[in-house]
Amino acid sequence: MLLAPLAHVSREVAGVSARSRKISLLAGLFRTAGPDDVPVVIPYLAGRLPQGRIGVGWNALKDPPPPAGRATLTVHRVDDTFTALAAVAGPGAQGERRRLVRELLGAATEEEQRFLVGLISGEIRQGALDAVAVEALAETSGARPDAVRRAVMLAGSLAPVARRLLAAGPPVLDEFLLTVGRPVLPMLAQSAAGVAEAVERLGECAVEEKLDGIRVQVHRDGAAVRIFTRTLDEITDRLPEVTAVALGLAGDGFVLDGEVIALDAAGRPRPFQEVAGRVGSRGDVPSAARAVPLSPVFFDILAADGEELLDLPLADRHTALARLVPEPLRVRRIVVAGGSGPDAEAFFRATLDRGHEGVVVKALDAPYSAGRRGAGWLKVKPVHTLDLVVLAAEWGHGRRTGRLSNLHLGARREDGSFVMLGKTFKGLTDATLEWQTGRLRELAVRDDGFTVTVRPELVVEIAYDGLQRSSRYPAGVTLRFARVLRYRTDKRAAEADTIGTVLAAHGRGGGSEDSGQDGGSSGPGAE
DNA sequence: TTCCGACAGTGGGGTCGCAAT
DNA sequence: ATTGCGACCCCACTATCGGAA
Numbered sequence: 275m276l277l278a279p280l281a282h283v284s285r286e287v288a289g290v291s292a293r294s295r296k297i298s299l300l301a302g303l304f305r306t307a308g309p310d311d312v313p314v315v316i317p318y319l320a321g322r323l324p325q326g327r328i329g330v331g332w333n334a335l336k337d338p339p340p341p342a343g344r345a346t347l348t349v350h351r352v353d354d355t356f357t358a359l360a361a362v363a364g365p366g367a368q369g370e371r372r373r374l375v376r377e378l379l380g381a382a383t384e385e386e387q388r389f390l391v392g393l394i395s396g397e398i399r400q401g402a403l404d405a406v407a408v409e410a411l412a413e414t415s416g417a418r419p420d421a422v423r424r425a426v427m428l429a430g431s432l433a434p435v436a437r438r439l440l441a442a443g444p445p446v447l448d449e450f451l452l453t454v455g456r457p458v459l460p461m462l463a464q465s466a467a468g469v470a471e472a473v474e475r476l477g478e479c480a481v482e483e484k485l486d487g488i489r490v491q492v493h494r495d496g497a498a499v500r501i502f503t504r505t506l507d508e509i510t511d512r513l514p515e516v517t518a519v520a521l522g523l524a525g526d527g528f529v530l531d532g533e534v535i536a537l538d539a540a541g542r543p544r545p546f547q548e549v550a551g552r553v554g555s556r557g558d559v560p561s562a563a564r565a566v567p568l569s570p571v572f573f574d575i576l577a578a579d580g581e582e583l584l585d586l587p588l589a590d591r592h593t594a595l596a597r598l599v600p601e602p603l604r605v606r607r608i609v610v611a612g613g614s615g616p617d618a619e620a621f622f623r624a625t626l627d628r629g630h631e632g633v634v635v636k637a638l639d640a641p642y643s644a645g646r647r648g649a650g651w652l653k654v655k656p657v658h659t660l661d662l663v664v665l666a667a668e669w670g671h672g673r674r675t676g677r678l679s680n681l682h683l684g685a686r687r688e689d690g691s692f693v694m695l696g697k698t699f700k701g702l703t704d705a706t707l708e709w710q711t712g713r714l715r716e717l718a719v720r721d722d723g724f725t726v727t728v729r730p731e732l733v734v735e736i737a738y739d740g741l742q743r744s745s746r747y748p749a750g751v752t753l754r755f756a757r758v759l760r761y762r763t764d765k766r767a768a769e770a771d772t773i774g775t776v777l778a779a780h781g782r783g784g785g786s787e788d789s790g791q792d793g794g795s796s797g798p799g800a801e
Numbered sequence: 802t803t804c805c806g807a808c809a810g811t812g813g814g815g816t817c818g819c820a821a822t
Numbered sequence: 823a824t825t826g827c828g829a830c831c832c833c834a835c836t837a838t839c840g841g842a843a
Binding site for chain 2: 293365366401673697698745752
């Protein structure tokens, strides 16, 4: 099969807005793909590479060679090139990758080049990723979308399901079962503004502490333990203490869902950054483990005694969890029946006081709906706000092209100058985007084509989750998950929050930003 | 007809590891 | 030794479509 029709359909899909139309366009192409093409075509049209990451980024894609005049590239030639790219290593790897990429792009027509660049950089922007591909796959094969989605969740990815489904038809979906040792897409939570609201939405529910660490899925099959991240990457060899905990439990065929965190001597959680650094360390794991020992804490169970528990309501899964996992290894929780708000609120406060991130409110009757951000779990975290000053803004991409999007945020110093605390592009409606583009252009003092620097006069109210240590910004801290709430056109820059009040609000002392370096873990840490 | 769930898009900061400088 | 880049961790929010109410 040639790449050309694929690239063409991708462009057509991007050109229509109706999801139903996208689905039938994709389905039409799936039908024409031969059995050998399927494992490649399906992921490509869902915007993914079967090889995963191949070590080629935006930089290697600059200045593509002139396009070919005629379409001769086959999908298999493209796939072979990606396989070769993924295998390149050692000195000179960068140059070799560049050479392979140039060779591939040189053999591609203009439309194919656009498609390949999008595919490699993960910016297909056709408005159709896995979920739409699942629908198209269902349409092509005559299977029920739900059944396809469930198989994808259990297989961990689309490709193996697509291959079997198109080769043998809907009945093969029954072959996709939860297997201990093979990762499953994890269930995710939606956000809610407050505990009372979340409890009201869910009715009978559990309120569990939300720990700020790394999500882990722990499989044990006899003496074999495997640990996976939220994106299903295996990290078993980096977490020996988690393996030890799994081997210490009184069961030998289970799958647990939980979070790893690090605790200090007083039993309080250490900052997320320390946990992330530890989990990311592949080199000398034993010494990393001595410096930052990790504690797994579990909140769900997907299989026990080799038996699949996914479809059981949470209440029953928790019973199974409690049978296998002793108290300190489980997340703290309470059960709230029939909207008794105060208990949940008190639990939320107590959880924050213990230094944790917030709570997750979970419907007791909900099954484990993996891979979807189902409404069965609602997370609640405290929100802080600040009035900051816009120092600059970056030109947006994609649907934000031509609009000033990413804002550089500054806090006021006592002397009237400003310290940059981070950036945000979140929380902006199209109308606000439009308005800020006009207003910031009026305030512009410089435009290098990427960033527009402005006179620091515009005040914006920012919500954020807490401070974290930063080596990038002059105050030594930056805002975590900053987003725009609204512009404060009623405020002048001289009325914006100062860096002193920002630091003081998070127990980092007032005064100058240079004292913000709190020497590792001795400080109280970000919330 | 209106409401709302699910999805895609638009990017944020940090950290590690590897290759290039 | 330092710097740049890619891969992955954490993540919020809005616009849109299309089925449910």
